[in-house]
Amino acid sequence: MNENTVVVSEKLTKSFRDFTAVKGIDFSVAAGECFGILGPNGAGKTTTVRMVSCLMPATEGRLEVFNLPVNDFPRQIKARLGVCPQEDNLDPDLNVLQNLLVYARYFDIKKKEARKRADEILDFIGLASKKRSAIEELSGGMKRRLVFGRSLLNRPDLLILDEPTSGLDPQGRHQVWEYVAELKTSGTTFLLTTHYMEEAAQLCDRLIIMDNGKIVTEGRPKELIKNLVGRNVIEISGYQKDLEPFLKEKGVVYEKTPSRIILFSKDSEHFFSEISQKFCDSACSLRMANLEDVFLKLTGRDLKE
Ligand SMILES: Nc1ncnc2c1ncn2[C@@H]1O[C@H](COP(=O)(O)OP(=O)(O)O)[C@@H](O)[C@H]1O
Ligand SMILES: [Mg+2]
The missing domain is CATH 3.30.70 (Alpha-Beta Plaits)
Known part of the structure; x- marks a missing residue:
């Protein structure tokens, strides 16, 4: 691995009791690229990104993020990660702004700075007018955008998006794609999972296609299509x-x-x-x-x- 490699995985494996969800996969994510994991439900995408996010230990294999083994340096890695989980896990007892401010505390961001970043993020994701709204007042798409925005608070070097547009209508999906495109111009690296082929084709520089815990192929979207289908x-x-x-x-x-x-x-x-x-x-x-x-x-x- 060199300094331009943000994630490297070798023979990465995850078993739950007698079921193996991720079966020895190898991949690497280069700095500045949007790397995708495309696959149907149950392929092992979420399990893979949870291991990269230091939220779940691997059963076997080597996994390094920012050149650090995830088992030994989870705190250092998490400080530089933004994570947008598949399920919206906003705090329903807090309003929109408070959700961001509380999250900022995990990263020891000072109050004044947290407030500034939260305002910038709310502008970016078009929720400035909902700042004081309760979470239950938000539409599904707004919640998804807020979870996405929340992952930007620590200005992450690697943004992990697990099915970022799942459940969104086409308009909401295009909005998220625009946010990703804009963040990419500022050099953010992405690890993104999706089961929408349009999303993978639109956003990913390179991707792996997973099925049943294994990689079935990998490459650049256009090249995969050209070489494997025509x-x-x-x-x-x-x-x-x-x-x-x-x-x-x-x-x-x-x-x-x-x-x-x-x-x-x-x-x-x-x-x-x-x-x-x-x-x-x-x-x-x-x-x-x-x-x-x-x-x-x-x-x-x-x-x-
Ligand atoms: N905590 C768990 N315990 C047992 N099985 C799990 C657990 N988490 C995921 N699985 C199983 O692992 C497989 C892959 O799941 P997941 O990584 O969520 O797939 P995807 O995100 O691609 O839909 C599925 O069959 C799922 O049921
Ligand atoms: Mg999933």
């Missing part, structure tokens, strides 16, 4: 029985899910009109390949169940 796929929902024999005869690789069939072929454009005319009952489209197609091709399953 430019286009044909997606069909509602197809005729003779489609599969046709595909087998032509040697077209495909995957079926309960609701659709996806064809992976270099010659998608060429096949499309024939397939759409002869074999489709309802929707049939030729579209650009995406990270969901990568997941489907590698695992045979949908990213979102």
Whole structure:
């Protein structure tokens, strides 16, 4: 590991009694990048980031953050981390501003400075007018933004976002993406988990795709799509029985899910009109390949169940 590496994990493993949630994964996060963990529910994303956040010890493997082993230096590491957990854990007995000020105390930020930072953060996340509101008065999206904003109080070098936009409507999701993009320009490093392929594609410089506690592939979003799937796929929902024999005869690789069939072929454009005319009952489209197609091709399953 060199000084530009913020997180390094080797054979990182986490077992809960007889169940292993993270099965010996290797990855590293470089300074200034947004590194993603994409995977379906239960893949082991939260377990992984909780270990990086020094909230849960690993069962086996090596894990270093800021060149420090997490087991030996949790306090030093936590001081430089911002953590936005998957579940909103705001204090319902405190108002919006108080939630930030109390959190600032964990980092020994002086009162006056904490107040200044809290005001800046509330402006940044668009909640300045809700400063005195009770937590229960906030919408789901506002709570999510507040948890996100709270993770910025100690001006972290590494920001860990666990499903930051889960449960948000598209507008709320885009807002969070804008915050991330803005913080990235100031050099913050991100470790982000998501089960939304658009989010991973939009935000992550590099990512690992996890499934059942293992890494199924890693790389830059565009390169993964290009190398593993290609430019286009044909997606069909509602197809005729003779489609599969046709595909087998032509040697077209495909995957079926309960609701659709996806064809992976270099010659998608060429096949499309024939397939759409002869074999489709309802929707049939030729579209650009995406990270969901990568997941489907590698695992045979949908990213979102
Ligand atoms: N404290 C725990 N005890 C037992 N099993 C757990 C615990 N935490 C997580 N798991 C299991 O580990 C697997 C991975 O969970 P998690 O890391 O939360 O996945 P993800 O965040 O990708 O949805 C799941 O099967 C989950 O049920
Ligand atoms: Mg999770």
